[in-house]
Amino acid sequence: MSVTAPRPGTVTSAIPARLDRLPWSRWHWTIVIGLGTVWILDGLEVTVVGNIAGRLSEPGSGLPISSGQVTGIAAALYVAGACSGALFWGRLTDRYGRKNLFMITLAVYLAATALTAVSFSTWWFFLFRFLTGFGIGGEYAAINSAIDELIPAYYRGRVDLVINGSFWLGAVGGSLLSVVALNTDILPKDLGWRLTFALGAVLALVILLVRRHVPESPRWLLIHGREQEAERVVTSIEQKIEAERGEPLPRAKSEITIRQRESVGFGEIARTVFSDYRKRAVLGFSLFIGQAFLYNAITFGFGAILTKFFDVPTGDTGYYFTVIAIGNFFGPLLLGKLFDTVGRRVMISSTYLLSGLLLFGTAWLFDRGSLSAGTLTACWCAVLFFASAGASSAYLTVSEIFPMETRAMSIAFFYALGTAAGGISGPLLFADLTNTGRVGDTVLAFQVGASLMCAAGVVAALLAVRAERRSLEDIAKPLTATAAQAQATP
Template sequence: MTDTTSRLTRAERLDRLPFTREHGRLVVGSGMGWALDAMDVGLISFVMTALVAQWGLSNGEVSLIGSIGFVGMALGATLGGLLADRYGRRQVFALTLLVFGLATGAAALSWSVGALLVFRFLIGLGLGAELPVASTLVSEFAPARVRGRVVVLLEAFWAVGWTLAALIGYFVVPRGDDGWRWALAIGAVPALYAVVVRRGLPESVRFLELRGRTEEAEATVRRFERAADVEPVQSPPPAPPARAAGLGALWAAGTGSRTAALWVVWFSINFAYYGAFIWLPTLLFNDGFSLVKSFQYTLIITLAQLPGYAVAAYLIEKWGRRPTLATFLVGSAVGAGMFAAAEADSAVLVTGMVLSFFNLGAWGALYAVTPEIYPTALRATGAGAAAGFGRIASILAPLCVPLLVDAGGTGLVFGVFAAFFVLGAVAALGLPELRGQALDEGAPVGVTPTSRAR
């Protein structure tokens, strides 16, 4: 055996592996949590529509229900990233599932709008923290040559979860006055799944090394090498243990410009996506569709997310992260513009599917690029902070929809969403292109994986 292969770092040993059953278990295990997250977020759009009919809610009350969860998500995403860089990706991932699962079950018992708002905020805390932590964990195990594709595959579980929400909305919510309560009760499943995550998923090797837990890191790498039938090799001692970095490091020299571009993309896509899809069943209902038909159309539009992810997963390793993200954001703008002009039922359905296809492909590309642009000690913090800033837009968007509807109807609403997609596409061009590079190879000049943590 040559000296070159006998001194690979543990990160390099992971990067040399093919995609194995252990990678598959990690993606599916994390993806199930991701799908349950999406199911919970999606359910509220159907619950809102049912409560408009059952409780006679005003547009203002509906907006508060739609937005309060995102207040929790903004806080949860930021705190979750910081905690994951301090205590570990797997630990925080399991905790977030437990929090939002229990809170969703409690929300099924809501006796008033106020009670539902409190539970939705608690749900948001868990939901917001889960997504950036899961994507960081998966990106730190995926081989560099397919990392983008693997993270897009993880993001595709969002469409699975949202489709489950649409199915529950279509089959459960309209079945009686307590239909929405049963829908939320189903959303308590993540609390049980948290146990599976805590016991079954590995902790990030890069995180373990940063914390000086070398034996655990070595055992995890060997587990993946055995799955690939690859002979283990000796690794050099890792860098000295490091403290977790703080939020201020995101704006230090070398990282500030990429953070700014990333935050603009996150804000733009959150505003347009959540403004559109949280309100979609209600907007269709208000435009004259029956409750059941509005849910049916939302379900069909949601299914268009799956091919969007598939195409993005293919292109992200062919074109690269930046062109794929920008292209899908432009496609989302076109879809939103077409939806704004649609009048016939068939046109509403087709243009909604176009919007869904491109928008969720853009989400997949965004989750792929986000963990790549920061070093290990800052990765979860950077991903969480970007997601947290984006959640500010998801708070504002549901509140803005009634104002836009009053000012110019559904056409104006989706015209504004199209403008935000264009803004995001422009900002995406300011992100670095890191296709095929090892994770810390893309760190800013002068920044080592641990230097920011000192």
């Protein structure tokens, strides 16, 4: 029996160690599919909007909106919704559990996306872009918390990176879907873009049905006084894996003693993150600002660059973005294992620095007029191969370097703060710069993004935590564990 209660309110358990010592199994694939596939929807959303901007601004689209409003205002509202949603849902995730919230936030996303599809006015489109982001923002906190708490320590880095990188599978789908949606020989101007949003809602419904079978985090249950439920969940997982392997699992080698609490106050969370873990807070903020500015700015502006500078037809931009999206996905896929073997510090800093330096090189070539639509796409593939792994590692970092009780709120805060700084200002600035049609303005946007990525890489080289293959409780001891041990000391 792994759970004992030496005195009321205090529990000693091997549940975290039991989860970390599990071998990879079909059950873990169920978690990856049930939780990770939502990033595909996010990628679909962001890419579709970027690629259909030109079509939405054309007469007959059904909306009185300009391309700049789509790539600027609507994009910024989507990100603003994601930031506010992350903070709102993140706090509730730490208080009421991972499963409750990742079901609710997906439902919010589903409804908002479906209502975007029936937009009849600019204000309606803006409103439901905001609410779609509001649902997605909550997903970041709830999903990354659940993934890290359910995936064994040995695999946590690569799994987290690949799941966050699956955003780009959605981007591939969004790019190809936009090619069909923008083809007026197949669909009318005022119908194609609506069907792309409707498809996102249908996919969300399918994921919602799969997600019902994902359990609550046993770590969260244990801390919140539901140790018997946590025991049942872990025992059920172990039985499934033992049946699959045909042999018993090894005994867990460590236990943790905690004083259970129903909730942790916001003031204690803030004090823990920004006082006790000050350097880690600087690290998280730096990583999020760098990746958010680069990705949000370029994602929403790449189609405009192709059409304005290289005369690529609006309906063909999806092909180019598909190539870039594939490069993005292969970054975390091929480099992910190295984050668990070579280590977090080396890999995080090198992926940020390499992507920044390659972006500077792209800006130089673009300024000289040495690039075509095809070669610019190739340059972006090289930049984003490394940047994608680095960006995914930002989510991994803030989800594992703070105590259990603050995890979802920490993810939400750094996502919201970093994305607000880079993700809201980025699209607005980048839309203004690319819309001028001047090469120098676009080069400046590239250079700003490159500078922030390189700066974040330097911070990671100095401050990144060696979290590879370590349990979450070892990386950052739960607040409840610290309190219990303090009481037990004479």
